[in-house]
Amino acid sequence: MISDSTIQAIHKFTEERNWGQFHTPANLAKSICIEAAELLEYYQWVPEAPAADAEHAQEELADVLTYCIMMADALGVDMDNIIMNKLAKTKRKYPSEAVRNNFNEYETRHLNARSDSKEAIKE
Amino acid sequence: MISDSTIQAIHKFTEERNWGQFHTPANLAKSICIEAAELLEYYQWVPEAPAADAEHAQEELADVLTYCIMMADALGVDMDNIIMNKLAKTKRKYPSEAVRNNFNEYETRHLNARSDSKEAIKE
Amino acid sequence: MISDSTIQAIHKFTEERNWGQFHTPANLAKSICIEAAELLEYYQWVPEAPAADAEHAQEELADVLTYCIMMADALGVDMDNIIMNKLAKTKRKYPSEAVRNNFNEYETRHLNARSDSKEAIKE
Amino acid sequence: MISDSTIQAIHKFTEERNWGQFHTPANLAKSICIEAAELLEYYQWVPEAPAADAEHAQEELADVLTYCIMMADALGVDMDNIIMNKLAKTKRKYPSEAVRNNFNEYETRHLNARSDSKEAIKE
Numbered sequence: 036m037i038s039d040s041t042i043q044a045i046h047k048f049t050e051e052r053n054w055g056q057f058h059t060p061a062n063l064a065k066s067i068c069i070e071a072a073e074l075l076e077y078y079q080w081v082p083e084a085p086a087a088d089a090e091h092a093q094e095e096l097a098d099v100l101t102y103c104i105m106m107a108d109a110l111g112v113d114m115d116n117i118i119m120n121k122l123a124k125t126k127r128k129y130p131s132e133a134v135r136n137n138f139n140e141y142e143t144r145h146l147n148a149r150s151d152s153k154e155a156i157k158e
Numbered sequence: 159m160i161s162d163s164t165i166q167a168i169h170k171f172t173e174e175r176n177w178g179q180f181h182t183p184a185n186l187a188k189s190i191c192i193e194a195a196e197l198l199e200y201y202q203w204v205p206e207a208p209a210a211d212a213e214h215a216q217e218e219l220a221d222v223l224t225y226c227i228m229m230a231d232a233l234g235v236d237m238d239n240i241i242m243n244k245l246a247k248t249k250r251k252y253p254s255e256a257v258r259n260n261f262n263e264y265e266t267r268h269l270n271a272r273s274d275s276k277e278a279i280k281e
Numbered sequence: 282m283i284s285d286s287t288i289q290a291i292h293k294f295t296e297e298r299n300w301g302q303f304h305t306p307a308n309l310a311k312s313i314c315i316e317a318a319e320l321l322e323y324y325q326w327v328p329e330a331p332a333a334d335a336e337h338a339q340e341e342l343a344d345v346l347t348y349c350i351m352m353a354d355a356l357g358v359d360m361d362n363i364i365m366n367k368l369a370k371t372k373r374k375y376p377s378e379a380v381r382n383n384f385n386e387y388e389t390r391h392l393n394a395r396s397d398s399k400e401a402i403k404e
Numbered sequence: 405m406i407s408d409s410t411i412q413a414i415h416k417f418t419e420e421r422n423w424g425q426f427h428t429p430a431n432l433a434k435s436i437c438i439e440a441a442e443l444l445e446y447y448q449w450v451p452e453a454p455a456a457d458a459e460h461a462q463e464e465l466a467d468v469l470t471y472c473i474m475m476a477d478a479l480g481v482d483m484d485n486i487i488m489n490k491l492a493k494t495k496r497k498y499p500s501e502a503v504r505n506n507f508n509e510y511e512t513r514h515l516n517a518r519s520d521s522k523e524a525i526k527e
Contacts, residue, residue, distance in 0.1 A: 036160055036162045037237045038159055039159045041238050042159060044245060045241075048248070048249065053258050057326050059205055059206075060200075060201060060205075060207065060215070064194075064200070064201045065198060065201075065321055065325050065434065067198075067222060068191070068197075068318055068437050069318045069319075069321055069325060071190045071191040072191055072317070072319070072437075074187050074190065075191050077183075077187070078183060078188075079308065079312060080303050080507075082182055082184045083182075084183065085511065092233065093233060094240070094243075096229055096230065097241045097245075099226055101241055101244065103222055103226065106197075110219065113159075114223060115161055117216045118160065118164050118220045119167065120216075120220065121224065122167060122220075131175050135174065135175050142454065185448065191314050191444060195314075195442070196438075199438050202438060203384075208388065282406055282483065283487065287487050288405060291487075294495065297500040298498065299504050306446075306447060306452065307447035307452070310443050310447045311447075313440045313468060314437070314443075318437055320436060320475075321433040321434060324434075327430075328430045329428075329429065338429070339489075340486070340490050340493075342475055342481070343491075344490060346469075346472055346483060346486075347490065347491070356462060360405065360406045360469060361410050364406065364410050364473075365413065366463075367467060367470065368414065368466075368470070370463075372417065375421065381421050381422050382422055
């Protein structure tokens with residue numbers, strides 16, 4: 036879990052440095068992207084990070100989460116809330132009886148929606 | 159916060175669809191990147207997402223968090239733990255008395271470390 | 282421009298190291314993302330990279346382009362071709378007479394298409 | 405190749421829409437990231453994009469390249485130049501006689517440099 040005390044520790048860290056001024060949604064969105072890519076780097080050429088890198092990969096994940104916590108704060112939203120709301124939508128999009136053990140059905144729902152949107156965007 | 163019940167709801171979602179087989183660390187790292195960039199898209203040309211988009215931006219943040227929860231599970235780590243461990247390191251790197259109201263000092267510590275590493279990498 | 286001799290130099294670099302085996306489309310797509318985020322890092326908190334960083338930013342752009350060249354090769358496409366084909370579509374999507382000096386009209390076309398697609402995806 | 409006529413076509417596209425005002429390095433860096441992640445999405449769960457998606461993947465690569473061309477312009481650099489300069493550095497970092505058919509040696513050079521830098525950054 037991510038407890039309230041962890042979130043408060045991050046707030047305190049930011050306040051002590053007076054860094055709230057830099058934590059605009061746009062800057063935090065960039066920061067999440069940057070850290071996400073650093074995490075991805077551990078899997079750039081291989082499906083599993085070398086054991087020697089396991090600790091570093093965890094730290095990159097921690098960086099992503101830390102900026103997400105700051106972003107939730109900047110947007111004024113509760114993480115539990117937005118995750119559960121989105122999960123409800125995703126469940127409707129991918130009913131388990133339709134997609135379980137059926138990657139093609141998932142792919143079709145995923146790509147059809149996307150292809151449609153691409154066409155909508157392009158034409 | 160992100161409560162254990164939210165994490166369990168995500169686990170249940172994955173299990174009902176038998177999607178654990180796709181949730182390798184490498185695939186989840188890609189997924190975090192993809193969703194992070196979708197969040198960034200709301201701030202591509204403007205510092206604030208248009209109000210009409212606020213709900214969508216929240217959903218993209220929820221997507222990033224959902225994949226992070228799955229990634230923590232795939233790596234077998236506790237989110238509170240890795241965030242607090244990393245925060246302790248970051249505090250040592252940027253002591254508040256050194257960087258508070260001193261962006262140049264932050265930049266120097268951030269960029270020096272990076273420039274050194276870039277040289278180390280390149281040469 | 283990116284001349285054929287530059288492209289050939291990159292091919293030679295790859296062949297001499299026998300690295301073609303790693304250059305699957307999936308691995309190259311990850312690599313493009315990783316380097317793109319390293320470029321973004323120079324603009325994480327500021328709109329302009331510090332002058333001292335200008336050279337490093339150029340190198341990150343070079344990294345993105347190098348992986349794009351490898352990706353075009355992996356997909357068997359010509360860069361001039363795909364860029365001009367996509368440009369033709371984008372011109373149709375954003376006619377200059379509609380969007381010139383009219384950010385709202387751009388935003389509407391951009392976000393409408395996206396919002397539609399998001400709904401299509403979610404529901 | 406990417407010919408000068410393609411680059412000029414992109415300039416003309418931008419000028420006709422008066423979009424140069426939005427093409428700051430920071431905005432273009434975000435845009436490259438966003439498009440790179442859209443390309444990655446075709447390889448999110450599978451190593452090869454489904455054939456039906458091949459054309460769309462090409463368009464995402466075209467988007468990345470288009471923003472890179474705009475970025476080179478914003479930075480005032482020549483793409484051939486920066487690619488060849490960076491290639492020279494990368495050759496020195498990874499001599500073919502050291503890394504050819506030796507992924508471990510590559511990994512060591514890649515990760516050592518990175519781990520050192522991470523420690524430098526963190527401590």
